Amino acid sequence: MLDLPQIGQPVSRLEGRAKVTGTAKYAGEYNADGLLYGYVVNSTITRGKIVHIDTNAVKEIEGVIEVFTHENRPSLAWFDMQYSDMDAPPGSPFRPLQNAEIKYNGQPIALIVAETFELARYAASILKVSYQGESFETDLYNHQNEARDPKKGVATLLKPLPPKPKGDFEKAFSDSAAQVSAEFVHGTEHHNPIELFATTTIYEGEGKVTIYDKTQGTINCQLYVGNIFGLHFKNVRVISPYVGGAFGSGLRPQYQLFLSVMAALQLKRSIRVTLDRQQMYTFGHRPPTIQKTRFGADSDGKVNAINHTAIGETSRHEDYTEVVVNWANIIYPAKNTILEYQLLPMDVSSPLDMRAPGGSTASHAIESTMDELAHKMKIDPMQFRLINYADIDVSENRPFSSKELRQCYIQGAEKFGWAERNPEPRSMRRGHKLVGYGMATGFWEAMSIPARAEAVLTREGKLRVSSAVTDIGTGTLTVMTQIAADELGLPLDDVQFCYGDSKMPFAPIQGGSFTLATVGSAIKVAGKALRKKILKKAKEMKNSPLKNASDGDVIFERGGISLKSNPDVLISFREIIVANEDKEIKTTNMSVPNVFKLKNYTRAAHSAAFVEVEIDEELGTIQVKRAVTAVAAGKIINPKTARSQILGGMIWGISKALYEETISDHRYGRYMNQNLGEYHIPSHADVHELDVIFVEEKDEIINELGSKGVGEIGLVAMAPAISNAIFHATGKRINKLPIHFDELL
Known part of the structure; x- marks a missing residue:
């Protein structure tokens, strides 16, 4: 070259x-002489205690080496994980096999170690466990009145709490020429990367291990293992050259890492522990969230009042938070705001960051509300956003390090052909199908x-x-x-x-x-x-x-x-x-990073997504026929890989809007579709014409490269753009994601 x-x-x-x-080797593909295999046994109740685990029959099977439970696990350093896990939220982190208490359905309660994977899996299927169950709650929607403020100390640099109220919202909203109030429900999503969660621990002797792990942070896992097991960090080496997708699932050490290392140190043997697809639904998820918005605008179309509240799910042992309600007033300047975020502890595992955490949840509510406000005022949705364009971040009263969102609107609209849109809902057709055009704004903070x-x-x-x-x-x-x-x-x-x-x-x-x-x-x-x-x-x-x-x-x-x-x-x-x-x-x-310099600016990547949908008028089936996303993200280091990142985000936006949802049966407190057959994601037939534009943007403040990340910005605007296009096609505003065809019949 x-x-x-x-x-x-x-x-x-x-x-x-x-x-x-x-030829690329992943965490579950490294071998060692005498390698053993571990299979995890998961709780079948949602809350309560383990009364007894009968391991006798399992241990009698030839080839089964050991069954680890809370009763025989080795003693551990048990340092509080939030000090050895870069992504741990405040609270008391979940500790596998700590005691007999069951905190959530699917919690790991035993590890069976055998000479083959198949044998360990079979032994797990016949392990007898008796429980004492207790009452539980997993239904966020029916218990939302019990939500509380996040505990003190939950805010971080990457996850700030909402700003304080500004102005007099109630009066401004009441006096507004146009008002919109709405409720939005966002369902649970689970990380489903192609590569299964896996850890291969090679025992090197004398308390020394080499670990091949599916992770998004080798040093994070090294610190975790060293602290939990009381090992010198130099004796813990974590290797992860190839990761088959992650999307946040590898930010925190997954519990198979703990179990693999624990068994290797205790047995002084090399061990691989792999979670199957169903077990991957027992570690981390994007939390269900209920949002309520009230936006008001004056007669000129300027938004003057923003009220955005959200209730997110967390576990009973940790305060997992997302930045959900902070975005609207950064994107659209308003003098009167009330932004509130609360948590509802449930009997579930702790949620986990998933691509564009908080932002992709918030954008559906914010951008749908803006779209409805534009419709009420009979203003073109893109023009309405230009009327409300923010030249500075009014929420913090500071300038942007760079911002070419206006060009994202202009160039994206031209490429898409937005000018051909008939503003009247249900006015555009193609044969027996309704056609809708929708657009939305994307925003994601650029950090380093x-x-x-x-x-x-x-x-x-x-x-x-x-x-x-x-x-x-x-x-x-x-x-x-x-x-x-x-x-x-x-x-x-x-x-x-x-x-x-x-x-x-x-x-x-x-x-x-x-x-x-x-x-x-x-x-x-x-x-x-x-x-x-x-x-x-x-x-x-x-x-x-x-x-x-x-x-x-x-x-x-x-x-x-x-x-x-x-x-x-x-x-x-x-x-x-x-x-x-x-x-x-x-x-x-x-x-x-020069924090003294950077604190004076809001740093963010911006995007504008434009979408065309076709909806069968009789069947209600929805197809995203084409979409354009225009992105301003500073200097683009590699246009090819960056474009792939945006395309991946756009496809996930289609999935989020129309397919992807983990369904809970709250009678049992468990997820019911823990497989890729019933957890729906787009197939090739669901993805049509997608295009990406990178708007030229120069940023001499943000970092030496002048570049902003593009991993999240491709996702945040797509789902609301699709939702807005569906409204334009049908005249129906659906505020629950994913949008099912039966809601359009």
Whole structure:
């Protein structure tokens, strides 16, 4: 590959061949001599106590090695997990096999270890457990009056609580020329990545383990294991080079990690524990949420009153929160606001961040309410948003670091053909099908946090960069390689990015659309430091033509350093290494965001989604025929991988709006469709013409790359755009997701 600037190039995924040919190894595919297999037994009641677990019959089966329960698990350090889990909410974290108490349906209550997976699974099926059940509550909707404020200390930098009320909402709303009040119900969703939750723990002896885990944070899992089991961190190595999708499911250490390590340390054997698809519904979910909105606008179409309240589900042992009600007043300026968020503890497992947590839930309520307000005022929905365009963040009274949302509206509308829309609901047809156009705004905060990276000029004169960050399928390996290549002006073939290993320099969990800004900035910092070291070595060479050169006098290109004033003068990296006695030149550096500068700005990626739906007038069946999403996310490092991220978010938006829902039977307190046959997601036949536009946006404040993450921004606007298109097609406003065809009959 040429050593031209790699940032901005549509480079194909560097690990793509390994993945499609099957040579990429995942957590459940690493083997070891004498490997044992663990299978988890889950509770069949929702709340109560285990009275007795009869392990005798199981232990008599030839090939069954051990049955671990709360009665015989080894003693543990049991440090409070919120201090060893970067994503733990406040409260008392769930501890597998701690005691006889049952907190939720599907809770892990035993681990059977056997010589084969099939044998362990069979033994689990005949294990006899007797319970003493207690009354439970899992129905959020019927108990919403029991919601409470989140406990003190729940707010974090990434999850702030709602701002205080502003102005006089009730008066402003009452005096508004147009008013809309609505209730929105968002169902439960479960993470369903292709790769099952799996951990292979290799016992290395003397309390030392190497762990292959499905995770979004190798160091997070290392800290967790070290603290829980009282191991020295250097004796815990977590490796995760390939992750078959995650979407938040690997942010917290999954319970099979705990069980695998516990069994390996106790038996002094290597052990693999894999959760099957049904068991994946027993760890984490997007919580059901009830939202109520009241928006008012004056006669000019300016929104002057916003009231957005939400009640979210949490477990009884942790206060899991989402940022749901904070968004509306950032996107649309209003002088009078009441924003309230409450939690309702239920007998369920703790919810877990899922792609665009809070934001994708909120957007349906906010954007549908805005659409209805525009309809009432007989203003085009896009024009209504332009009337209410926010040039500054009025919620914090500060400017945006950059904001090209206006261009997202304009360019997206032109590409989509929004001008052809007849504003009257139920007015557009194609044969026996109703046609609807809908649009919505997307918003997602652009964050960055500290990280470290190592940069090494190897003995071959090539670049090796290392970070413990994972790649959950988003293209992290590729874009980090591109960033590193430009630091030394090298072609991609001369750059190696090493990642997914806890022994490498610190990286936080991969999520929140902050990985590119976080780890990419660390690579930039390390690259700058390495350039200084290399130049210093070059200047010290005998008869060096760069002896008097400063940083600004040279260019790193063509595998070496040249003078700007005379490009023919070139000292190769290999020559510099030879002069350095054939030793590598390396540096490890940390990137820390300038919080004093950044706190003065609101940093966010923006989008506008435009959707066309077709609805069979007699059957009510819905098809998303085409969609365009225009995105402003600063500098796009790799347009190809970024486009794939947006497309993936758009498809998930279709899923969220029309298909995806975990159904609970509240008589039993359990999820009923714990499989991909009944947990519906879009098939190829459900996905039609999708297009992505990246609006040019320059941001010199947000980070050295000038880039914002795109993992979440492609999702947030799609579901409300579809909902609004359905209203335009049918004249019916459906405020419960997913939208089922029978509601349109």
